[in-house]
Amino acid sequence: MSATAWAWLVLLFPLLGSLTIALGFKALPAKAAGIIGTAAIGLAFACGIAALISLLGDEPEARHHASSLWDYASVAGLDIKLGIYVDPLSIFMVLIVSGVSTLIHLYSYGYMQSDEGYHRFFSYLNFFVFSMLLLVLAGNFVLLIVGWAFVGFASYALISFWYRRETATRAGMKAFVINVVGDIGLVLAAFLIFRELGSFDYATVFERAPEVFTTNEWTITAICLLLLVGAFAKSAQLPLHTWLPDAMEGPTPVSSLIHAATMVTAGVYLIARTHVLFELAPTAADIAAFVGLATLLVAATMALVMTDLKRAIAYSTMSQIGYMIMGVSIGAYSAGMFHLMTHAFFKALLFMAAGSIIAAMANEQNIDRMGGFGKAMRFTSITFVCGALALAAFPGTSGFFSKDEILAFAEARGGMYLIFTVFGYVGALMTAIYAFRLVFRVLPGKPCPEAQELIDTGHLHHPHGAPVNPATGEEEDTDVGFPGAEHHIAEQSLPMRVAMGVLAFLALFAGFVQVPGVDDVVEKWLEPVFEASALAHIHPSLEADYIGLGVGGVIALAGIGIAYLLYVARPELPGMLERRLRPLHTLFANKWYFDEAIDLLVVRPVLAVARFADRVFERVVVDGLVSGTEGTVRGAGGVVRAVQNGFVRSYALLLIAGFAGLALYFLLSSS
Amino acid sequence: MEEVLFFASAIGALGGALGVIAMRNPFYSVLALIVHLFSLAALFLLLTSAFVAAAQVVVYAGAVMVLYVFVVAYVGGGGESAWEPIPGQRFLAPLLGIALFIELSIAILSSALLALGTQGPEVQPGFGDPAAIGRLLLEKFLLPFEASSILLLLAAVGAIVLASNRREGEAHEH
Amino acid sequence: MNIEWFIVLSALLFATGATGILIRRSPLVILLCLELMLNAGNLALVAFSRMVGNGEGQVFAVIVMVIAACEVVVGLGLIVAIFRRRLPLNVDDLRELRG
Numbered sequence: 001m002s003a004t005a006w007a008w009l010v011l012l013f014p015l016l017g018s019l020t021i022a023l024g025f026k027a028l029p030a031k032a033a034g035i036i037g038t039a040a041i042g043l044a045f046a047c048g049i050a051a052l053i054s055l056l057g058d059e060p061e062a063r064h065h066a067s068s069l070w071d072y073a074s075v076a077g078l079d080i081k082l083g084i085y086v087d088p089l090s091i092f093m094v095l096i097v098s099g100v101s102t103l104i105h106l107y108s109y110g111y112m113q114s115d116e117g118y119h120r121f122f123s124y125l126n127f128f129v130f131s132m133l134l135l136v137l138a139g140n141f142v143l144l145i146v147g148w149a150f151v152g153f154a155s156y157a158l159i160s161f162w163y164r165r166e167t168a169t170r171a172g173m174k175a176f177v178i179n180v181v182g183d184i185g186l187v188l189a190a191f192l193i194f195r196e197l198g199s200f201d202y203a204t205v206f207e208r209a210p211e212v213f214t215t216n217e218w219t220i221t222a223i224c225l226l227l228l229v230g231a232f233a234k235s236a237q238l239p240l241h242t243w244l245p246d247a248m249e250g251p252t253p254v255s256s257l258i259h260a261a262t263m264v265t266a267g268v269y270l271i272a273r274t275h276v277l278f279e280l281a282p283t284a285a286d287i288a289a290f291v292g293l294a295t296l297l298v299a300a301t302m303a304l305v306m307t308d309l310k311r312a313i314a315y316s317t318m319s320q321i322g323y324m325i326m327g328v329s330i331g332a333y334s335a336g337m338f339h340l341m342t343h344a345f346f347k348a349l350l351f352m353a354a355g356s357i358i359a360a361m362a363n364e365q366n367i368d369r370m371g372g373f374g375k376a377m378r379f380t381s382i383t384f385v386c387g388a389l390a391l392a393a394f395p396g397t398s399g400f401f402s403k404d405e406i407l408a409f410a411e412a413r414g415g416m417y418l419i420f421t422v423f424g425y426v427g428a429l430m431t432a433i434y435a436f437r438l439v440f441r442v443l444p445g446k447p448c449p450e451a452q453e454l455i456d457t458g459h460l461h462h463p464h465g466a467p468v469n470p471a472t473g474e475e476e477d478t479d480v481g482f483p484g485a486e487h488h489i490a491e492q493s494l495p496m497r498v499a500m501g502v503l504a505f506l507a508l509f510a511g512f513v514q515v516p517g518v519d520d521v522v523e524k525w526l527e528p529v530f531e532a533s534a535l536a537h538i539h540p541s542l543e544a545d546y547i548g549l550g551v552g553g554v555i556a557l558a559g560i561g562i563a564y565l566l567y568v569a570r571p572e573l574p575g576m577l578e579r580r581l582r583p584l585h586t587l588f589a590n591k592w593y594f595d596e597a598i599d600l601l602v603v604r605p606v607l608a609v610a611r612f613a614d615r616v617f618e619r620v621v622v623d624g625l626v627s628g629t630e631g632t633v634r635g636a637g638g639v640v641r642a643v644q645n646g647f648v649r650s651y652a653l654l655l656i657a658g659f660a661g662l663a664l665y666f667l668l669s670s671s
Numbered sequence: 672m673e674e675v676l677f678f679a680s681a682i683g684a685l686g687g688a689l690g691v692i693a694m695r696n697p698f699y700s701v702l703a704l705i706v707h708l709f710s711l712a713a714l715f716l717l718l719t720s721a722f723v724a725a726a727q728v729v730v731y732a733g734a735v736m737v738l739y740v741f742v743v744a745y746v747g748g749g750g751e752s753a754w755e756p757i758p759g760q761r762f763l764a765p766l767l768g769i770a771l772f773i774e775l776s777i778a779i780l781s782s783a784l785l786a787l788g789t790q791g792p793e794v795q796p797g798f799g800d801p802a803a804i805g806r807l808l809l810e811k812f813l814l815p816f817e818a819s820s821i822l823l824l825l826a827a828v829g830a831i832v833l834a835s836n837r838r839e840g841e842a843h844e845h
Numbered sequence: 846m847n848i849e850w851f852i853v854l855s856a857l858l859f860a861t862g863a864t865g866i867l868i869r870r871s872p873l874v875i876l877l878c879l880e881l882m883l884n885a886g887n888l889a890l891v892a893f894s895r896m897v898g899n900g901e902g903q904v905f906a907v908i909v910m911v912i913a914a915c916e917v918v919v920g921l922g923l924i925v926a927i928f929r930r931r932l933p934l935n936v937d938d939l940r941e942l943r944g
Contacts (some may be wrong), residue, residue: 646940650757656767663774673846692865697873718895723903742921746928751870768864775856787849792898807904819911826915833922
């Protein structure tokens with residue numbers, strides 16, 4: 001079968017899985033839903049591998065195929081087909097998405113076992129994977145927007161999964177609204193592309209763009225900036241990032257899949273896919289790179305002081321995606337995608353381990369209350385440390401090779417781009433510090449009550465009384481479900497252990513596919529996609545690569561050392577630092593006041609307009625019109641009704657009056 | 672000579688009509704109508720319709736009016752109150768009557784029927800005699816003749832039924 | 846003494862009868878006005894019969910008299926029935942067709 005046929009199957013299986021579970025949830029037992037869901041994604045992954053093999057059979061230059069099912073709209077100059085585009089970049093993303101998704105489905109099979117909404121969860125999760133695969137396989141901008149919107153919906157549905165919790169529903173709405181802002185940017189960009197280039201199809205657009213536009217013309221810059229709005233909203237970059245920490249209200253597998261490995265990388269994929277346009281508008285590309293850098297640094301500072309475990313990891317995601325955005329904006333396409341891959345592995349793993357710990361803590365997420373899990377949960381702690389090592393770019397781990405490749409490229413490009421290298425390393429230092437801050441706060445040390453219970457008895461008791469949300473004190477709804485009903489920790493669940501084990505292995509060793517000077521699997525694979533790009537051919541020299549790796553390794557170790565100093569050796573130091581740098585700490589802890597700024601600048605004016613619309617326009621104008629019409633009709637009816645007064649003589653009068661009128665008419669018309 | 676008769680009869684007819692509609696007491700209205708009917712009979716004679724004039728006096732002024740007199744005597748003749756419940760009726764009714772008359776007059780006077788302006792053709796001496804009317808009734812208009820006699824029968828029976836004493840339970844109370 | 850005069854007189858009597866129906870309230874008087882209108886019609890019929898020159902109009906007029914007689918009989922019967930049941934003899938009190 002051809003590569004495109006396999007690609008269609010890749011799309012089909014998750015969709016079928018989602019529909020089967022959704023339609024048959026009454027008939028399916030809980031375990032069956034989980035098996036169907038996981039199997040669907042597993043099959044998609046297998047088809048992805050088959051597509052890969054099929055592509056390998058082609059010559060590198062010929063490894064791009066388009067295929068369409070039917071014409072979606074074919075009218076008045078529009079020619080949109082339901083078409084996919086199979087090339088090394090899309091297959092790369094398909095494999096990462098479906099591969100990591102399979103593992104996360106496996107994890108959820110155990111983790112969500114006692115949840116009331118088990119079927120709903122797997123149906124939504126399958127639908128999400130389908131949408132993400134649609135996004136990466138789309139062959140034209142219209143289908144891309146469709147996939148983009150579906151992914152946004154799936155994210156909303158899964159963030160507010162426990163929909164009776166007020167915090168969850170608020171977070172879902174926030175994520176959706178900010179996503180829609182991004183959607184607007186993307187749609188406007190698509191319109192402009194159509195107006196200038198006459199087509200939505202990728203192949204046509206990328207072929208015509210260099211002919212139609214000159215560099216830095218304002219149209220192409222506008223298009224790229226609008227694309228960036230979409231990318232930043234989806235990938236949670238400044239200033240459209242405020243939804244990501246709140247999105248941690250969703251179940252941990254959701255955070256792991258959507259908000260670490262796949263959906264938030266859609267923006268990176270978008271920039272890489274439309275790199276032709278970005279290379280024609282270097283200004284926009286530079287803006288993107290600077291935003292990525294700013295996000296990188298700001299998010300790292302926030303992660304340094306965050307006390308909520310999942311939110312700290314979320315800020316870490318934001319920061320790492322800043323690296324990726326920076327990478328693909330300055331031309332390090334394959335380096336950026338490589339970091340996307342390794343980040344997917346270790347971030348998903350970190351979330352899984354965090355999920356296990358939080359489940360042990362009955363959904364308490366504050367690291368101040370945690371401690372001593374190193375002894376209590378061996379497997380979870382080992383995998384957690386693996387993920388943290390990869391995040392911190394410890395020498396030899398996957399993160400080590402991928403992150404430094406981006407920074408080496410920036411250095412090789414020279415000139416202004418050295419800023420990125422320098423501040424990239426600063427960010428790397430902060431990353432190492434905060435990664436191991438989490439490790440040292442949660443794992444070693446005096447066991448907290450839950451950990452003690454695990455060590456002593458080997459299992460956890462269930463709390464009595466009505467369950468309560470630890471963060472807000474709100475009582476939980478037992479019909480819809482809530483997190484932490486049962487303690488599903490990795491030590492007690494085989495599927496969770498398998499998933500985490502595979503990811504730990506990948507997090508540690510997946511970097512070896514692209515060691516400078518030894519092999520370059522990823523770059524070779526993605527080469528045909530970026531063939532025509534001028535930037536992609538900039539290669540750092542081998543010495544520069546090794547120097548970069550060396551600097552990176554030193555920084556990682558330094559960071560781990562500083563973290564050890566602050567949180568293990570001299571625990572009084574963090575308190576002292578906080579007191580000395582109080583204003584800075586407050587700024588970081590309050591997330592740089594972004595939420596407050598958006599509230600002031602956007603939310604309040606919109607609410608004011610809405611109030612005006614309700615009080616003035618709706619009540620006075622619209623209601624007035626309607627009631628006025630009603631009153632008029634009623635009055636007219638009253639007048640007409642008066643004729644029927646029951647008096648025979650008045651009827652006779654009307655009769656004779658009518659007759660006289662008719663006679664008059666005939667007299668006049670015949671004269 | 673004929674014009675004098677015509678105008679005298681016309682004034683009688685009109686006066687009778689006005690008396691019918693204007694008199695308060697219904698008995699006086701009945702008397703006015705009798706005057707009107709006699710005047711009309713005179714007019715019929717002027718139109719050489721002897722039989723119709725005779726029928727008018729005997730049937731109409733004789734039988735029908737006597738019926739009226741009996742009923743007025745039985746029912747009594749109270750006047751009507753002055754207050755008019757329907758707004759505008761008192762004002763519009765004469766207006767409409769006048770309008771009606773004017774329109775009909777215009778229609779008649781400007782009619783294309785030129786024969787209206789004449790006194791009619793010369794007629795045989797037997798025109799309007801009972802013999803002539805009788806021949807028409809029994810030859811050409813036999814069916815209407817018989818139908819109207821059935822109608823008379825129906826009316827008589829109906830009147831008896833209407834005015835009879837019914838049992839109390841059958842009385843309609845609206 | 847043209848035929849016209851008779852027809853105009855007939856129209857005048859008809860209009861008078863119509864006005865009478867509209868302004869009087871006693872059913873008896875309304876029946877009398879109805880008689881006025883019928884007679885006006887009779888006058889017109891006989892005048893036209895004279896104009897045309899055959900007796901058919903007069904036969905028509907005789908039949909109309911028969912009809913008028915029947916109608917008077919029934920109408921007066923109704924009035925007597927109303928009077929017997931002690932209802933007011935006033936056309937305005939019959940208002941069931943009210944809207």
